[in-house]
Amino acid sequence: MKRPLLSAIALASLVICAPARADEDDKVPYWATIDTDLANLRVGPGDSYRIDWVYRRLHLPVKVVRREGPWRLIEDPDGTQGWMRDLLLSRQRGGIVKGKELVAMRVKPDDSAPIAWRIEPGVVGVMPEDCKQSWCLFDVNGHKGFVHETQLWGTGAP
Structure with missing residues (x-):
């Protein structure tokens, strides 16, 4: 009886601790690069927001300063800030x-x-x-x- 109970407790602790490690990878701010030849910067975190800027510079470094769902508030080298989808960014340093x-x-x-x-x-x-x-x-x-x-x-x- 004790062995299944201990196994269940160990499994539960792994499940509970796993998200904490994932969250550490997502702390802001952090450096990223634009991972595509064409990336839209929007004024808000969603497709319905107006496009403010279009980047055509693969590997351009950006600073991610905030997260909201799949959207990232970024700052470019000139200090311009706006929202970009996480799929357009890479954790590769640039x-x-x-x-x-x-x-x-x-x-x-x-x-x-x-x-x-x-x-x-x-x-x-x-x-x-x-x-x-x-x-x-x-x-x-x-x-x-x-x-x-x-x-x-x-x-x-x-």
């Missing part, structure tokens, strides 16, 4: 080059390392791993190198 001058993308995470590429402000790329010691591995359409974290929007704590 960045966009800040500033007004060319930025060096280096072969190693070191200021004295050779420059692999020079990238313009506004260039978008993905970051396949977390930044380490203020350097981010940055991938722009297969051209990979290291960029200083301060030169990218989409790094650090959201």
